[in-house]
Amino acid sequence: MIVIEYSSPNTNKPLHLGHIRNNLLGFSLSRICSAAGNRVIRTNIVNDRGIHICKSMLAWQMYGNGETPESTGTKGDHLVGDYYVLFEQKLREQAEQLAGGGMTPDEARENAPLMKEVRQLLLKWEAGDTDTVELWREMNSWVYAGFDITYKALGVEFDKIYYESDTYKVGRELVIKSLKKGDLVRKDDGSVWIDLTADNLDQKLLLRSDGTAVYMTQDLGTAVIRYSDYHFDRHIYVVGNEQNYHFQVLALTLLRMGYRWAEGLHHFSYGMVELPEGKMKSREGKVVDADDLIEEMTATATEMSRELGKLEDYSDSERENICRQIGLGALKYFILKVDPKKNMTFNPAESIDFNGNTGPFIQYTYARIRSVLKKAEETEAGEGERDCTDVIPNPKEISVIKLLNDFPSLIVEAAEELSPALIANFCYELAREFNQFYHDYSILGEEDKRIRGFRLKLTAVTGRVIEKGLWLLGIEAPERM
RNA sequence: GGUUCCGUAGCUCAGUUGGAUAGAGCAACAGCCUUCUAAGCUGUGGGUCGAGCGUUCGAGUCGCUCCGGAAUCACCA
Numbered sequence: 001m002i003v004i005e006y007s008s009p010n011t012n013k014p015l016h017l018g019h020i021r022n023n024l025l026g027f028s029l030s031r032i033c034s035a036a037g038n039r040v041i042r043t044n045i046v047n048d049r050g051i052h053i054c055k056s057m058l059a060w061q062m063y064g065n066g067e068t069p070e071s072t073g074t075k076g077d078h079l080v081g082d083y084y085v086l087f088e089q090k091l092r093e094q095a096e097q098l099a100g101g102g103m104t105p106d107e108a109r110e111n112a113p114l115m116k117e118v119r120q121l122l123l124k125w126e127a128g129d130t131d132t133v134e135l136w137r138e139m140n141s142w143v144y145a146g147f148d149i150t151y152k153a154l155g156v157e158f159d160k161i162y163y164e165s166d167t168y169k170v171g172r173e174l175v176i177k178s179l180k181k182g183d184l185v186r187k188d189d190g191s192v193w194i195d196l197t198a199d200n201l202d203q204k205l206l207l208r209s210d211g212t213a214v215y216m217t218q219d220l221g222t223a224v225i226r227y228s229d230y231h232f233d234r235h236i237y238v239v240g241n242e243q244n245y246h247f248q249v250l251a252l253t254l255l256r257m258g259y260r261w262a263e264g265l266h267h268f269s270y271g272m273v274e275l276p277e278g279k280m281k282s283r284e285g286k287v288v289d290a291d292d293l294i295e296e297m298t299a300t301a302t303e304m305s306r307e308l309g310k311l312e313d314y315s316d317s318e319r320e321n322i323c324r325q326i327g328l329g330a331l332k333y334f335i336l337k338v339d340p341k342k343n344m345t346f347n348p349a350e351s352i353d354f355n356g357n358t359g360p361f362i363q364y365t366y367a368r369i370r371s372v373l374k375k376a377e378e379t380e381a382g383e384g385e386r387d388c389t390d391v392i393p394n395p396k397e398i399s400v401i402k403l404l405n406d407f408p409s410l411i412v413e414a415a416e417e418l419s420p421a422l423i424a425n426f427c428y429e430l431a432r433e434f435n436q437f438y439h440d441y442s443i444l445g446e447e448d449k450r451i452r453g454f455r456l457k458l459t460a461v462t463g464r465v466i467e468k469g470l471w472l473l474g475i476e477a478p479e480r481m
Numbered sequence: 482g483g484u485u486c487c488g489u490a491g492c493u494c495a496g497u498u499g500g501a502u503a504g505a506g507c508a509a510c511a512g513c514c515u516u517c518u519a520a521g522c523u524g525u526g527g528g529u530c531g532a533g534c535g536u537u538c539g540a541g542u543c544g545c546u547c548c549g550g551a552a553u554c555a556c557c558a
Contacts, residue, residue: 010558047558050557050558051557051558052557052558164558189556191556200483200484201484201554202554205555205556207556208556209556210556212556214555214556214557214558215557215558218558240552241485241486241551241552241553242551242552242553243552243553243558244484244485244486244552244553245484245485245552245553245554246553246558248484248485269485269486271486271487271551271552272551272552274551301520304520305520308519308520310518310520326520334493337494337495338493338494339487339494339495341486341487342486342487342488342494343486343487343550343551343552344493344494345493347493353493353506353507353520354520355506355507355520355521356505356506356507356520357493357494357495357505357506357507358506358507358520360520361506361520361521363520364518364520364521365520365521367518367520368517368518368521371517371518372517372518375517376517406497410497413497421494421495422497425494425495425496425505428495428505428506429495429505432505435521435522436521436522436523438517438521438522439513439521439522439523440522442516442517443517444517445516445517459517480518481518481520
């Protein structure tokens with residue numbers, strides 16, 4: 001039993017390209033692990049509370065004039081995200097004024113009126129103030145409706161969703177219990193820490209001096225809840241490499257608290273997605289938005305399809321669906337073929353290729369295969385000799401057969417290594433080999449019935465393997481393109 | 482400064498447990514559609530695998546040192 005946590009969004013802004021990498025990796029890993037014979041639970045922890053959420057709420061209260069997704073026609077997560085950016089903008093203005101009065105930039109930020117107000121708002125939320133909690137619920141519901149659309153567009157799913165607003169309390173109790181047992185230390189100001197200096201790490205805060213929870217507290221609680229829910233053998237966290245330290249501390253802390261199962265925790269750490277001009281910054285609005293990107297990819301696929309004169313005899317809705325599959329295929333393959341550990345640069349201007357080592361190349365190979373098989377059924381050319389065991393394959397066919405033969409063990413390997421890239425590169429290689437075979441030899445035009453039957457069989461198996469391979473990556477295989 | 486990760490062709494990336502002349506794609510150039518989908522296929526040019534030392538019959542791959550880049554070491558999440 002493997003639990004895979006991925007996505008883990010904050011509810012104060014829409015998903016961006018970094019989340020896309022996370023979601024695609026997590027979803028693909030879940031499919032690879034289950035294909036390798038594991039029972040897999042896909043989970044998501046929603047970071048639905050905290051000061052960053054209050055920032056959006058406060059900005060909406062102050063400047064929102066009662067706007068809703070319905071009244072503005074804006075997707076809920078974008079509307080909330082706009083107020084988050086607005087808050088940061090107004091805060092910067094206030095801070096600049098104060099800095100002009102002689103404060104350091106940090107002091108100015110901390111002492112700005114908006115910052116004080118937003119802290120007040122968080123306190124009110126934690127105290128359970130009715131109006132505040134009501135607003136929080138409503139704005140979060142807008143965000144969830146928006147996320148659902150993005151998740152659906154990406155094609156990712158979850159079996160179980162956890163909310164930080166539920167789990168942080170469990171974490172706090174856990175810390176208090178553990179403190180009594182003597183695993184932790186309490187400082188004079190009342191804050192609670194774990195001392196990991198024996199493991200070459202520092203002391204780490206688990207509860208603030210005012211008794212409130214921090215990020216780590218919440219993750220401790222979530223882990224314990226999950227173990228009691230599923231008794232997993234392994235728990236994979238798909239989280240960016242910026243949190244390497246956090247997950248080291250998390251596992252060690254749980255072990256120190258006596259939870260042996262924490263040995264099964266594994267941080268699947270992946271690199272950042274950067275833009276040509278540097279890191280993406282949510283609070284400045286400098287991000288590649290997930291919804292925009294998906295739309296652009298689809299638009300590019302549509303444009304390309306039109307230029308090539310494909311799909312002209314299809315209905316608008318069929319054409320739209322295929323172009324969506326291709327656009328997303330390009331995006332998904334682009335991200336998944338790369339070693340997850342590496343940082344990657346995404347250049348929106350140059351966009352993503354549809355030729356060469358790409359998703360559409362593999363999808364195209366699949367569409368060709370489907371086309372041949374369909375024609376074989378229609379013309380009854382497939383009624384050839386069933387027994388083709390004595391056919392001696394040519395070198396191109398042998399190359400394809402060798403690859404097909406590798407596929408089952410590759411799935412196991414990809415699951416062990418947690419590497420969608422292995423599957424992605426295999427799919428490309430198989431598609432390339434098959435295209436060479438397809439180019440050099442005729443399948444349906446072959447005179448010898450047994451050879452024709454053999455080639456049709458090879459074609460059918462290749463089609464199934466490509467389809468399965470793409471499926472493992474969460475990429476759809478169009479029948480035609 | 483400590484820790485972790487990355488460095489392979491102009492660009493984006495592969496490189497299986499160490500194995501022979503280091504592979505793709507993009508970009509450039511030159512070809513292939515009366516024949517199963519040309520989003521394809523073929524060819525040309527392009528590399529001191531960051532540098533050095535070591536282990537080995539053999540190193541892009543393993544070890545050490547250095548150089549360059551990223552992340553992190555918060556009473557942020």
